[in-house]
Amino acid sequence: MKTLRLNDVTLEMDAFKVESEPKRKIAFTLNVTSETYHDIAVLLYEKTFNVEIPDESLAFRGDITNYSTSLTNLYEAGSVSDFYIEITETHQNADS
Template sequence: MVEEIILNDTSIHVDHYKEETDNGLHNIIIGFKVTSEKYHDITTLLYEGVFDVKVPDRGLAFRGKIQQYSTSITNLYEKEQVGDFTLSLREVKN
């Protein structure tokens, strides 16, 4: 079971993980929780759009780009809020 992914040296604990390959390229879909305290850091990271992706539990590493991104809440600046994020990353060729 995958419990963590790393995007550009930022560790993210995942609640859901799905891995696929398409034409030899990896695609992962993850679900994770973001607290109001981490919201700014995570959204700033996600705005980068392309990442060094590592999945330690699978021994997987690739360069990936966001294909789809959604959240259950749009304003996590209010204290003690938690949002559910879903992120789909597709491998890009170097």
């Protein structure tokens, strides 16, 4: 698992892929449980993020451009869903 930071919230990604052209984009999967669902949902509603993957020396500002979930009812105790999320850079940074 790789560590991802979205707006200073640290998450563990199950899988991820990085693209760099024409803009940087990260596609990743989060394993979300009924216990973590509320906090993850509130975070994702922010839509625009400071994205950091420290192990990859990757950082950029981006928006959610694709999102899906394997299960929509996570209010039942013990439920688990895979959240697939793509975040695309909002603009190219001059120093990257």
